[in-house]
Amino acid sequence: DSGVTQTPKHLITATGQRVTLRCSPRSGDLSVYWYQQSLDQGLQFLIQYYNGEERAKGNILERFSAQQFPDLHSELNLSSLELGDSALYFCASSVQAGITGELFFGEGSRLTVL
Amino acid sequence: EDKVVQSPLSLVVHEGDTVTLNCSYEVTNFRSLLWYKQEKKAPTFLFMLTSSGIEKKSGRLSSILDKKELFSILNITATQTGDSAVYLCAVPLTIQGAQKLVFGQGTRLTINP
Numbered sequence: 738d739s740g741v742t743q744t745p746k747h748l749i750t751a752t753g754q755r756v757t758l759r760c761s762p763r764s765g766d767l768s769v770y771w772y773q774q775s776l777d778q779g780l781q782f783l784i785q786y787y788n789g790e791e792r793a794k795g796n797i798l799e800r801f802s803a804q805q806f807p808d809l810h811s812e813l814n815l816s817s818l819e820l821g822d823s824a825l826y827f828c829a830s831s832v833q834a835g836i837t838g839e840l841f842f843g844e845g846s847r848l849t850v851l
Numbered sequence: 852e853d854k855v856v857q858s859p860l861s862l863v864v865h866e867g868d869t870v871t872l873n874c875s876y877e878v879t880n881f882r883s884l885l886w887y888k889q890e891k892k893a894p895t896f897l898f899m900l901t902s903s904g905i906e907k908k909s910g911r912l913s914s915i916l917d918k919k920e921l922f923s924i925l926n927i928t929a930t931q932t933g934d935s936a937v938y939l940c941a942v943p944l945t946i947q948g949a950q951k952l953v954f955g956q957g958t959r960l961t962i963n964p
Contacts, residue, residue, distance in 0.1 A: 739893060780954040793949035836943035836950045839896035
């Protein structure tokens with residue numbers, strides 16, 4: 738158990754819908770990272786937050802947004818969903834803003850868009 | 852363009868064999884390389900390498916970095932069925948003062964009994 742909690746574990750929805758994925762980082766970790774893993778793309782970095790502020794941005798679509806709350810949990814919002822958004826979404830956390838050691842990954846949220 | 856490339860993409864061996872997984876990278880301002888193991892869900896950390904030529908070892912797993920030739924290898928000796936997993940290497944990239952961890956495609960290792 739990495740200490741990172743993600744909910745829901747599984748989510749099935751229809752095209753055009755909107756979903757919210759939630760992540761609670763390890764106790765004491767200030768950084769939260771979101772990754773998307775699909776079969777043909779591997780692990781793709783989406784966005785990072787550090788202590789409530791956006792820190793780094795990757796290949797995140799405009800239909801997607803995220804935020805980190807004062808209690809340090811983070812939410813990833815996916816809207817106008819398309820079939821291609823079906824993937825495993827991981828959250829990871831670390832203590833610092835920069836990558837000086839390992840990231841601790843949650844178990845992921847599997848999103849299926851029908 | 853910064854990139855991390857792993858090879859082979861897939862590998863099937865018998866229990867007891869030794870395997871070598873490769874990760875090559877082309878990144879600006881290289882600082883470190885990380886190896887992760889992904890079984891069913893969450894990737895779990897194996898090693899972080901920052902210095903060239905210094906082997907990191909944990910049980911039957913070991914890894915080494917060659918900063919001159921821009922690659923790292925992950926060795927697994929006396930493989931067991933429990934070693935079956937996807938092995939990922941990743942390199943932190945610094946873009947506009949912020950870091951992101953960029954992963955290779957992974958090597959899917961299957962150990963047959």
